Amino acid sequence: MSAKNSTTVSDGFSPEERAAMKERAAELRAEGKKGAKKADDLQAVLDRIAQMAPDDRALAERVHATVTAAAPQLSPKTWYGMPAYANADGKIVVFFQDSGKFNYRYSTLGFQDEANLDDGDLWPVSYALQKWSPAVEKKVAALVKAAVS
Template identity: 50%
Template sequence: MTMSGPGFSDQERAAMQQRAAELKATKGVKGAAKRAREYDACLAAIGELTGTDRTIAERLHVIVSEEAPELNAKTWYGFPSYARGDDVIVFFQPASKFDSRYGTIGFNDGATLDDGEFWATSFAVVDMTAEAEEHFRKLVRKANAPVG
């Protein structure tokens, strides 16, 4: 990460600016029109990725579409993400976003991944193999289960 001084890195500042732009792009837009705009933004974010980041994001998009179609595709801080209402449940943070050696698939606290006293909510992904895809399919199904 490149630091421009104390506090947030250049990449973190850019992510915050992206989030502000996301909110501005849907201000005053509601219902199906808002979901369509957010969906298009998600696909555009995936389309801007390259290499492994793009492959993982494309496969995650397919996984969520098949396993939890009621989640809405959108962007969140520029990340391809999937939400129930306004609450992001699962997202992909590309390695290229923060010059990291791996991308991560993360789940926010609206995801019902609870498993005893502790559980993972973020997973480093270096390749979307068949085994990894099956693992994420199970997680997305579980994450989208009703809380209760």
């Protein structure tokens, strides 16, 4: 999702995006027990993001939008109190750790061993994230697409 919405990059979700997510959660609940679980997991992620400090929240909202657009097959859920995205087996592929969680100077975008990012004998699985930009969005989308490939 680009920064060309009715909001700027640093503002996080637009009112339209928030409304669409609420509508999707309601649709999932209407699908029955399995859909209700997905809706509850999505709501838990959105609630966790809403609790973050403004700068972390803005990053988390952009990560959420980018991950869900790049890999719609991943399911949002919380993992150790962090927004995370799991494959069909329920295993975490990617997560976002806000800087406030452990009082770090940067937020972290991390990948678990389910991510297909292998590159020889050494590859990064965690990325410091301080500011969102179109270049960051492009890199995150590419990483997430590779992780689920």
